[in-house]
Amino acid sequence: WFYGTTSSYVGGGIFASGGNTKLLNCVVVGNAATKKGGGIWCSHGNYQIINCTVSGNRTGAWGYGGGILFSFSDGTNTSLLKNSIIWQNRAERAGNEIMFSSGIPPSMLVHTTNSLIGEEPNDIVMAIGYVYDTLSGQWLTGNPVFSGTGYWDPNGTLEDLSDDFWVDGDYHLKSQAGRYDPNTQSWVQDDVTSPCIDTGDPNSPIGLEPFPNGGYINMGAYSGTSEASKSYFDKPVCETIVAGDINGDCKVDILDLEIMLLHWLEEH
DSSP: OEESOEESSBOSSEEEESSEEEEESOEEESOEESSBOSSEEEESSEEEEESOEEESOEEOTTOBOSSEEEEEOSSOEEEEEESOEEESOBOSSBOSSEEEEEOSSOOEEEEEESEEEOSSGGGEEEEESOOSSOOOSOEEOSOOOEEEOOEEEOTTOTTOGGGOEEEOOEEEEOOSSOEEETTTTEEEOOSSOOTTTTOSOTTSOOTTOOSSOTTSOOSSTTTTSTTOOOOOOSSOOOSSOOTTOSSOSSSOSHHHHHHHHHTTTOOO
């Protein structure tokens, strides 16, 4: 977890510069930077942000990239954002969720796939310098439906951000089939199901996700882990595991065959 930290310039939660960096199953929430990258600032390197949740981060009055700021100004850099949730971050100037900044000539390539980014497309900004082939793949917008979303408490002074403090939340995804509750260390059922369940990269292994898992990995920090929220098929969860029922919808059909063929002969 990276939460509740502040930078006087860039990279409130994580500051990464140069080299090859991989962030896997990270929760980056409630951080702040005065200028750039309230949650994460990545510069001059190759970065992988996979199965992560970045939420509730922010920048100061003249800031860019509330959630993540990718900044490259020389060489050729290739980065990846996959199976992640970037949501409800805030940048006072531009790029609430993600800001891409490149040099002249263009030097950045960022693949963004199977992630939820903000509530509307303009939360992603590609507006400083020149950006080359910034986005590829598919992503969602909307509400990921966390168990409990963290927030900034204004501490009684709405106009003064300097004395605000972060109240943390629970970033497990709600599910009518079952969501892990870390407080009771038990599984609970919700009245809604997150759209981020079973919508990760189909080629990503589901890892330790509990059954029923839909046969596809979830998005967010708990994807691929034993605390991943379960898949819901608009009916009660199967009481008996049926041989060959890969996705857990209580029947063996062509959908199970498709999942099996997708991962045929793979090694993980």
